[in-house]
Amino acid sequence: MRIVEVEKVSFSYDGKFYVLEDISFSVEKGDFVGIVGPNGAGKSTLFKLILGFLKPNKGSIKLFGKKVEDFKDWEKVGYVPQRINVEHTFPGKVIELLSSVSHNKKNIEFVVEYLKIKDILNKQFTKLSGGQQQRVLLALALSTNPDLLLLDEPSTGLDVHALTHFTNILIDLNTNHGKTILMISHDIGSLLNHANKILCINRKVCYFGPPENAIEYIEEAFGLKGVLHGIS
Ligand SMILES: Nc1ncnc2c1ncn2[C@@H]1O[C@H](COP(=O)(O)OP(=O)(O)O)[C@@H](O)[C@H]1O
Ligand SMILES: [Mg+2]
Numbered sequence: 099m100r101i102v103e104v105e106k107v108s109f110s111y112d113g114k115f116y117v118l119e120d121i122s123f124s125v126e127k128g129d130f131v132g133i134v135g136p137n138g139a140g141k142s143t144l145f146k147l148i149l150g151f152l153k154p155n156k157g158s159i160k161l162f163g164k165k166v167e168d169f170k171d172w173e174k175v176g177y178v179p180q181r182i183n184v185e186h187t188f189p190g191k192v193i194e195l196l197s198s199v200s201h202n203k204k205n206i207e208f209v210v211e212y213l214k215i216k217d218i219l220n221k222q223f224t225k226l227s228g229g230q231q232q233r234v235l236l237a238l239a240l241s242t243n244p245d246l247l248l249l250d251e252p253s254t255g256l257d258v259h260a261l262t263h264f265t266n267i268l269i270d271l272n273t274n275h276g277k278t279i280l281m282i283s284h285d286i287g288s289l290l291n292h293a294n295k296i297l298c299i300n301r302k303v304c305y306f307g308p309p310e311n312a313i314e315y316i317e318e319a320f321g322l323k324g325v326l327h328g329i330s
Contacts, residue, residue: 099127101246101278102148107157109147117143123297123306130272132289133282135299136320141282142180145248149177176239178249192234193219200241209237229260249281286316
């Protein structure tokens with residue numbers, strides 16, 4: 099089943115310059131898609147289009163077979179925004195945040211247990227460490243038990259220990275819980291190891307396919323000819 103279909107999508111914020119141009123790709127159930135590209139390439143914008151926050155100027159987007167403008171099952175979609183955007187906008191305690199996003203007690207109990215955040219439920223989000231904040235953001239995204247997860251640079255700022263833990267959770271969600279994952283990350287080595295498809299974006303799609311053939315396209319997009327060889 100196709101979970102996400104992006105067809106010939108172009109988008110401009112100011113009506114003059116296209117930050118995304120003629121983007122097409124599709125995501126099947128169970129895919130783990132790693133999204134890479136230089137800063138300003140349009141990756142976060144792509145997520146906002148998929149989430150219906152922004153509307154394409156051209157082209158169409160479907161979620162679970164439905165046009166995004168008609169899509170209503172938003173509890174099927176979990177989103178972890180770039181942490182830098184939320185750090186100062188979540189004043190509440192962790193438990194308050196969770197109950198404001200999901201009213202399903204069972205789901206909340208599951209994510210609290212699954213992500214081991216019981217001991218921080220009564221702490222304020224802004225006072226948590228980077229790794230703890232990241233776990234809470236993932237808990238919020240998972241609290242409606244979504245089939246599709248969109249993660250925007252979730253590993254930025256995590257130390258090696260937190261990063262390994264976070265990566266293992268994502269692999270478990272993908273392989274044992276059937277979650278379809280789209281993850282934007284600069285950790286190219288990790289994506290090449292764990293994703294089954296790589297989407298390289300630099301205003302246009304520079305590569306979409308299996309990780310095995312992705313390196314030379316990624317190097318070209320970043321202007322790093324030859325640098326990444328042997329990274330995975
Ligand atoms: N709200 C906005 N208004 C105008 N321009 C924006 C806005 N958000 C992002 N941009 C611009 O769109 C381009 C793509 O940004 P973004 O999608 O955040 O890239 P990435 O996530 O790949 O770093 C950049 O040139 C950025 O400056
Ligand atoms: Mg971004």
